Amino acid sequence: xxxxxENIKNILPHKFLKKNEALIRKVIYIFYKGNQRQCPICQxxxxxxxxxxxxxxxxxxxxxxxxxxxLWVLIKPLLxxxxxxxxxxxPRCFYKKLKKLRDIHYIATDLEGDFVADLNLDLTDTKLPxxxxxxxxCYHVLEHIEKDQSAISELYxxxxxxxxxxxxxxxxxxDVFEDPSITTTEERxxxxxxxxxxxxxxxxxxxxxxxxxxFKIEILSFSNDTNNFFGFSITEQVxxxxx
Numbered sequence: 729x730x731x732x733x734e735n736i737k738n739i740l741p742h743k744f745l746k747k748n749e750a751l752i753r754k755v756i757y758i759f760y761k762g763n764q765r766q767c768p769i770c771q772x773x774x775x776x777x778x779x780x781x782x783x784x785x786x787x788x789x790x791x792x793x794x795x796x797x798x799l800w801v802l803i804k805p806l807l808x809x810x811x812x813x814x815x816x817x818x819p820r821c822f823y824k825k826l827k828k829l830r831d832i833h834y835i836a837t838d839l840e841g842d843f844v845a846d847l848n849l850d851l852t853d854t855k856l857p858x859x860x861x862x863x864x865x866c867y868h869v870l871e872h873i874e875k876d877q878s879a880i881s882e883l884y885x886x887x888x889x890x891x892x893x894x895x896x897x898x899x900x901x902x903d904v905f906e907d908p909s910i911t912t913t914e915e916r917x918x919x920x921x922x923x924x925x926x927x928x929x930x931x932x933x934x935x936x937x938x939x940x941x942x943f944k945i946e947i948l949s950f951s952n953d954t955n956n957f958f959g960f961s962i963t964e965q966v967x968x969x970x971x
Contacts, residue, residue, distance in 0.1 A: 749820075757789045767792055768958050769800045769821050777959045785959045790821040794961040798950070799867060799894060800825075801958065802966065806863060806892070807832060814861045814886070816851060816869050817843040852878040860886045864893040870934070871897045871925045874908075880941045884971070893969040895938070897929050904933035931965050943969040 762775025770790035777785035784793050792800075796819050809831040815822060817838045823845075826834045837854075838845035849855070851866075852875050864887055873879045887893050898921060906927035910916055913923035920928050935945045948966040956962065 753789050753791070760788045765959050766957055768797055768804075769825055784961075787821070787959070790824070792819065792821040794959055795867065795896060795964060796821060797958050798960050798964055798966070799865065799896075802894065802948075803863060803865070811862045812860065812888075813863045813865065814856075815865045816867075818845070818865065820844055822865070851882055854882055854886060856886050858885050859888045862888055862891045864891065866893060866895045868897060870895070871920070871922075871927055871929065874926050876927070877937060877940065880938055880943075883969070884941045884943055887969075887971060889971050891970070893943070895934070895967040895969055896965070897934060898925075899931050899934075899965060900928045902930055904929050904937075931967070934967060938967065938969050942971065944971070945969055 757772065757774075760774045760776060760778070761772075763773050765774040765777055766772065767774065767777075767787040767790060769792045770787060772787065772789040774787070774789075778788050780786055786793055787797070800822070807829060810833075812833040813826065813835070815826065815834065815836045818826075818836045823836050826832070826836075835847060836843070836845045837847045837849045837851075839848060839850055841848060851869065851873060864883055866883060870876050870879060883893055904927060905919070907919065910919050910926075916925055917923045920926065931947060935947065938945050946968040948968065950960065950964045950966075951962055
């Protein structure tokens with residue numbers, strides 16, 4: 729089934745997939761419908777999730793990955809009336825879900841236009857007002873930014889004093905690995921794991937950079953999900969940054 733899902737992506741034109749995404753997902757969902765799993769974002773119950781080639785598990789209905797489902801469970805209790813959220817390069821499942829909540833102030837942003845967004849902003853200099861957001865979602869973003877310390881300082885500036893910034897990147901053991909001489913897409917894929925990544929963080933390395941900007945950091949680690957009904961990753965780590 730995972731092969732079928734990825735074959736559909738490879739066979740059908742990107743514009744067609746984007747235009748008809750909702751209908752295509754409804755059709756695919758029929759083959760996965762069941763009671764063994766549930767996506768906490770779209771609430772659909774599933775026989776199983778789509779097992780992707782990279783090892784991740786995707787919801788066939790809303791497109792959420794394991795990290796998206798975990799993040800949703802973490803932020804859901806915080807979604808009270810009047811709250812303000814900045815979502816940086818959000819997945820479509822988050823954008824659609826949060827845009828429907830009329831009693832919160834939700835802004836999605838992206839720089840290159842690769843993600844659905846309300847604003848195109850440079851995270852190193854957003855021009856946004858200081859202390860603007862109760863929640864900032866910065867997932868798999870910082871590893872793309874060459875001047876990451878500037879971006880981290882900007883996150884600190886626009887977060888409210890009582891706010892929370894949820895941060896995650898791909899992680900490795902040891903120290904942060906970066907090399908400004910590695911500039912081609914081929915080299916970056918070899919050394920950093922993806923063509924548009926400029927470094928690989930360690931958890932402690934990213935924590936140190938966040939603390940340098942003034943943040944206080946809580947590290948959440950997940951390794952004991954024995955009944956994985958929601959399809960989480962059991963090796964995941966999330967950093968919560970506060971002032």
